[in-house]
Amino acid sequence: MASNYAGLLAEKLEQAGNGKQARMIRERLARAPVALANAQDASNGISFGNLPVDGESHLHTVDVSHPVEDETNLLLPSAIASRIGEFIVNVQRYDELSRVNAAMPSRLLAYGPPGTGKTKLARYIAAKLRLPLLTVRCDTLVSSLLGQTSRNLRRVFEFAQQRPCVLFLDEFDALASARGNDRDVGELQRVVIALLQNIDAITESTVVIAATNHDRLLDPAVWRRFYFRVPMQIPDTALRRQLWVQFLLPYTTEGVDLDHLAGISAGITGANIEQVCLDTKRATVLAGTVEISELELLRRLGLNLAITSGILLSTVEAEIYWLREWSPKHFSFRALAKLYGLSTRYVGKVIKEGSEHGAQERPRISPGTAQPTD
Known part of the structure; x- marks a missing residue:
């Protein structure tokens, strides 16, 4: 009634x-x-208690989560944080802004390299808005059956309008790649058209967040559907310092030169910093100590840089080579011997003469790789 x-x-x-x-x-x-x-x-297959499914695999095409604000602390550069704040206010006060023709559609596109926090950003926004997060599963959404992907898209967008929520389209380029290239096929064009139609049909107050690592692949028409566009870039020195402090919690950073740490970690993502901190904290617990060892932290950072640079370090000797070449100031013979439980004589022999495996894998620091600064 x-x-x-x-x-x-x-x-x-x-x-x-x-x-x-x-x-x-x-x-x-x-x-x-x-x-x-x-x-x-629920005759159309969509209801509160019935997530949309792919007609071919019968798997859910969305995952529902409920981010909590206390668990989604997100550090961002000041300009990006300000833009995110504008987006959240636009959603929260949409009706008020709409009365004076100042409201913008609640759609945000985050783009940048992997590991820069795009998924965390979606969770952060959902937590701030106190809304459930619907994450679209592109692996099940994209179907091999002709027309099935478009139907899956329609079901997802219809489901998202059943109640207030944040619809998160991760790996957005899988659905919104540019049309007209030589490798394009008719079905891919139809998917992009269906995506654009569904975005246009959804109410402007429905929150839609899309994320991609390959923004250059997106169809030009897609960009026009998103009034809020946020570049998620590699953190700068100041932000890296904050990230080290945050991810090392609950341990204090006493005894750790944060300025130096922020300097030598140039070029890595927040996800890399988080992984290094997790590895270091695990080593601290297993060693039975109560404080973070700066040397162990630097070792974990060096090994992480090697992995992200595609350098194979499958032996202790290879690791010793890499760490010594990467930062001779911190990794003296004595420091390496202590870290690996070896004698300084053996460490010196490995570095001077090499070993069968270590010599084969001795790394070369490529241009652009983060290097320590004295």
Whole structure:
């Protein structure tokens, strides 16, 4: 009954020339009454208790999570943090802004290298808005059957409008790659068209976040659908310092030269810093100590840099070679002997003469690789 009366009110307002108010009422109706109807009649396969599934594999095409604000602390550069703040306020005060034609569609596109926090950003925004997060699973959404991917997309977008939520399209380039290239096929073009149509059809107040590592692959028409665009880049020195402190918690950073640490970790992502900190904290617990060892932290950082640079370090000797070449100032013979439980004589022999495995894998520091600064 409430839905019917609201619909009549929208018609009266429109007839009286108040089209903006009529549109706002219809947007509200698109979110609430449709959800009630679908909850009572799940004949189309979409309801509160029934996640959308792929018609071919019968697997869910979305995952639902409920991020909590206390668990989603996110460090960002000041300009990016300000832009995210604008987006959150736009969502929270959408109706108020809409009354003066100042509201922008609640759609955000995050792009940048892997490990820069795009998925964490989606969780952070959902937590701030106190909304469930619907993460689209592209591995099941994209089907081999002709037309099935487009149907999956429609079901996902319809499901997202059943109740307030944040719809997160991760690996967005899998759905929104540019049309017209030589390798393109008709089905891929239809998927992009279906994606654009679904984005256009969804209410402007529905929160949609897309993330991609390959922004250059996106179709030009996709960019126009997202009024908030956020580049997620490699952290600068100041942000890296903050990340080291945050990820080392609950341990203190006493005895660790954070400025030096932030300097020698240039070029790595927040995900790399987090992994190094996790490895170091694990080693601290297993060693039975109560404080972080700066030398162990530097060792973990050096090994992480080797992995991300594609350098194979499968032996202790290879690691010793790499660490000594990477930072001779910190990794003296004595320090390496202590870290690996070896004699200084053996460490010196390995570095001077090499061993069968260590010599074969002796790394070369490539241009652009982070190097320590004195």
